Structures are given as structure tokens and as C-alpha cells.
Amino acid sequence: MNKSWKIFAIGVLLCFVAMALLPYLWIVLTSFKGRLDILSPDPTWFFKPTLANYPAVFIDKDYMPLVFNSLIIATSTTILSIAIGAPAAYVFARHDFTGKEDLFFFFLTTRMAPPISIAVPLFMFFSNIGLTDTIFAVVIAHTTFNLSLVVWMMRGFFAEIPREIDEAAMMDGRSKLGAFIRVIVPMAAPGLAATAVLCFIMSWNEFLYAFILVAFEGRPLTVGIPGLITPHGTLWGQVAAVAIVATLPIILFTFLVQKHLVRGLTFGAVKG
Secondary structure (H helix, E strand, C coil): CHHHHHHHHHHHHHHHHHHHHHHHHHHHHHHCCCHHHHCCCCCCCCCCCCCCHHHHHHHHCCCHHHHHHHHHHHHHHHHHHHHHHHHHHHHHHHCCCCCHHHHHHHHHHCCCCCHHHHHHHHHHHHHHCCCCCCHHHHHHHHHHHHHHHHHHHHHHHHHCCCHHHHHHHHHCCCCHHHHHHHHHHHHCHHHHHHHHHHHHHHHHHCCHHHHHHCCCCCCCHHHHHHHHEECCEECHHHHHHHHHHHHHHHHHHHHHCHHHHHHHHCCCCCCC
């Protein structure tokens, strides 16, 4: 019975894995198809592959700078969000002060409003300070909305670390800041990695604010995709090529921090 149950469980998991990977596999295949194969009424699994879609979009249409803009925006947003949000989360986890929970709830409410509801005020704000059509506007906007995620997640990670470790570090002569940077942050590295990955993904995939705040200079890759919809039809092969390239940095980043990511996502789940 146990063996049968194990086989059944493995079968169910394989089905879910196949359902998750099949759309991505289809996008990969589409990026190597010609227009006739793409528009074929029947699904085409076997075809003569072509690399024409990649140079057509990244060289002929000059989409390569958009990739670098996305990297700059997502990396800068992640670094700023962690640098500002992690110390704030540590304060929430370690100190008691008047209005603490109300302030923490205020951080969370910044993620509760529908993004479109503040799109116009956000555009007017950046217009007044002269930052529209710049990468800085997108980085600031993404950082603002990622901060609540960082504070919420890192507060839980810091709370799992015993307070005695802070006290021991300060007894060894370190200041509160020194104990936080040199002792607590390394111990919370798995949590920081998990949070950083989520921040990077959210910034990399974000479309609405990037579309509103930048029109020409500083456009990320997500904003460039609608440009592949022409009056003569959608260039599906080039759209698929852009989609594949857009997933590579996330896959690479996740692979590099996968050890810390797994530990971070399970941090505090099991106590010894």
C-alpha cells in the first residue's frame, strides 16, 4: 500500500511538473519557428529550426539596450529594497515602541491598493520633479512597493534568531549596528536571498509603472514587448524570443542563490 501510494504521489507530481513546464517549452519552440510554422492551425512539434527571430528583435529592432535597462532597474531596486527594508525589519523584530504594530500595518497597506489606482498620482509626482522618462523613476517606484515585502518577510526571519545572539555580540564589544551587520545579517543570509529573489522577479516582471513612467529612454524589456504587435499582426516568433531572454536572468539569479533560497523559504519551519 505504501509503495502504491508513493508511485501515485510521484505520478501526480510529474503531472504538475509537466503542466508547469509545457507552456515554457512551447515558448522555447516558438522562438525557433518560422512564421508559417507559428501560424499553422495544427500544433507543430517537429520543424526546421531557425535563429532568425533573435537577431531580428535584438539587433534589427535594437532591443538589446532594453535588456540592460531591465537588469539595471531590477538590480538597483533589489539592492535598495534590501538596504532600506532589512534594517527596518530588524527594528520591528527586536524593539518595542509606541505605534509599532500600526506602523508595520502601514507598510503592508502599500501593497493592498490596486496598482492602477495610484498610477496617475505617481506619474504627476515624477513629472513635477522632472524624473519621468528616466530609469531613476522606475527604480524609485519599484523600491517603494518592494519595501513592504522586504519588511514583512525579513521581520519573520529576524524574529527566528534568538535575542541572546545580539546580546552576546554586544558583550564582545560590538555596537548595535555592528552586531546587526556582522552577526545577524550573515545568520539571516538565507532569508535575505529568498527576499532578494522575490524583489528581483517582481521588479523585472513589472509592466504598468514602467510603461507609464518611461516612454523612450530607460525602457525595460517588458515595455518593449507591445512594440512587436503591428498592424499586420503580432510577431509571435520575436515575442517568444524576447520572452526566453527575459527569463534567463531570473533563472540564472535563482540558480546562483538556490542553496540560500531553499534554506530561506524553509527558515524557521522546523525547530530543533
